[in-house]
Amino acid sequence: MPSYKNREAFIPFSRNDIIQLCLQDGQLSAKDAEKFNNFCQILSAYYHFRxxxxxxxxxxxxxxxxxxxHIQPLVPPTLDQYNEMEARVVEAFNHILERANYIPLSEASVQEALANKSLIDLKTEVDFNDFDQFLCYYQGDFSKTITVKKLVFxxxxRTIEVFERIVILIKFKExxxxxxxxxxxxxxxxxxxKMYVYFYKDVPQLDIDLLFPNVTTHMTWKDRLLFGVPAIGAAIPLVLKALPNLLLLIAAILLVLNATELIAALNIKPEQLRNVMPILVATLSFAMTLGGFAFKQYTTYKNKKIKFQKDVTDTLFFKNLANNDSAFGxxxxxxxxxECKEIILVYYHLLTSKKPLNxxxxxxxIETWMENKFGTTINFDINGPLSNLKEIHGKVMSNRGEISLLQCDSEGFCHVLSLDDAMEVLDYVWDNAFRYNGIDL
Structure with missing residues (x-):
């Protein structure tokens, strides 16, 4: 089982589970519990609309x-429109990832992860110069123990760090x-x-390079040494031994080709050629051994590349959650x-608190309540839901002007409207979501 760290601000339970636990908490009367449930449903519908x-x-x-x-614009955008559209998509991407309680991962952090040795013994490179835009967010990370094969037996x-969820946006250059x-x-x-959006689960930090479409692989220094050093070591004695007898080797080759006139021109005696045959055999033997070793090392490297491609395929197939426009949805x-879970928790605890709370x-x-009810520790983001509750404002029967769902007094204590007034505010917000009658309310 993975050992989880703190789950940041993310609430790892569904909105319906949060609502039901509030209703079962025993702090609301049966009548107020029904009103609270209706409040949560209308609030959720409002945020769905937003x-x-x-x-x-x-x-x-x-x-x-x-x-x-497969959709083409009726009129291609101008350069200024193109740049503005790109900026809007990037702004929306940042907006929804922050609202979903994802944590930004800087390009420097990603490059640092790429610089570390991958689980596959290959050198990988990602050229960030290919990108016009690069954004990365993650949510949740945990430690996992795996078994790595080093030698035959x-x-x-190894303990590795894994991103539970990771989202990447890449806009390639023209x-x-x-x-x-x-x-x-x-x-x-x-x-x-084009702009690519990738959404993955359970990706080891060491294997983040698998997610980039422009990743390239190369031999590691170990592969190059194993490939080159033995070849050079075997070639040196071979060359030293062959040099004094180079002329004899040439004559032996000419003998095989039946070029007797050329052999005579070299002034080489037939008995000398009989002595050179063992040298030729040894030379060919060295060459075949060297070639066989080089082929083995190259085959090992190619097998690593095949395993790398398999891991890429497995990641893309089994760990992929969504791509491009489906990822945005x-x-x-x-x-x-x-957003809804956070607002519901804030409203409920202010509504049922026996004393004012800052x-x-x-x-x-809220953090203590979550730990007691669910047995999980979160770092609740209080500023977001407080701001959202303040932004939702409307008219109620008991007040002529508009009033927010949440207000803070001079001492910093937070207060929310009663369930009846809160329902009236939400009803007012819905009634005025669209204003087609030209009346300024």
């Missing part, structure tokens, strides 16, 4: 960059860049100018889920 707007922005602007699309236990590098575009494994669903006390209260 994130649907984000999805529409992505769908509208991702078309020119989507390598999987020797296996080694075709002109690759043409300037004298690259054959038809042989690339990606389409220049799935990530938005996760962001929506996280943001720090509320954060600690």
């Amino acid at each position: 994130f649907h707007q984000t999805l529409e922005v992505i769908k509208e602007n991702y078309v020119p960059f989507n390598p999987s699309t 020797w296996k080694e236990q 075709p002109a860049y690759f043409l300037s590098q004298k690259v054959e575009i038809d042989k690339l494994k990606f389409i220049p100018g 799935r990530l938005i669903d996760m962001a929506e889920e996280e 943001s720090e006390q509320l954060d600690s209260c």
Whole structure:
């Protein structure tokens, strides 16, 4: 079993489980429990609507960059429009990953992970100069013990770090860049100018290079030494032994070719050729041995490459969760889920608290409640849901102006509206989601 570290701000339970546990907590009367359940359902529908707007922005602007699309724009975007559309997609990507409680992984951190020795003994390289955009986020990491084969009968236990979820966005440079590098575009494994989004699970940090479509493999220094040093070592005595008898070797070859006139021109006696045959046999034997060893080392290297390609295939097939436009849809669903869970937890604990709570006390209260109820430790993100509750405002019967679901007093204590008033605010928000009657409310 993997040993998990703290799960950051991510809440590893469904929204429905959170709601049900609040209802079963015994802090609400039967009447208020029904109201709270309705409040959660309406709130979830509201956030579904809000994130649907984000999805529409992505769908509208991702078309020119989507390598999987079969849809073509009616009018190709201008250069300025193209750059603006790219910026909107990147901004939306950052927005939904942050809302889903994913943690950004810098390019420097990724390159550091790539620099470490992979689980496969091959040298891999990823050229970040190929990218116009590179963004990486992860969620959850755990330690895992694996068995690595070292020699025929020797296996080694290793502890590796694994990303539980990892998302990568790559925007490749335009075709002109690759043409300037004298690259054959038809042989690339990606389409220049397109934006790729990859969503994977359970990827070892040492194998993050498997996720890049422009990864290349080379011999390690160990492979090169095993390939070159024995070859040079075997070649030196061979050459030293052959040099004094080079003329005899040439004559022996000419004898095999029945070139008697050339042999006579070299002024070599027949008995000398009889003595050179063992040298020729030894030379051929050395050459065959050397060639066989070199072939064995090259075959070992090729087998490593085949294993690497198999691991790439297994990762792409078994660990892939979504790609490109489908990845955006799935990530938005996760962001929506996280936002709702956080807001529900904040509203519930402020609603049922016997005493006023400031943001720090509320954060600690929720983390303790989660540990007691679920047996898991999280680092709850208190600022996000507090800000979201403040942003949801509307009119209620008891107040002429608009009022927010959450307010903070001068002493920093947080207060939420009662269930009845909160339902009225949400109802007002829904009624005014679209304003087609021209009336300024």
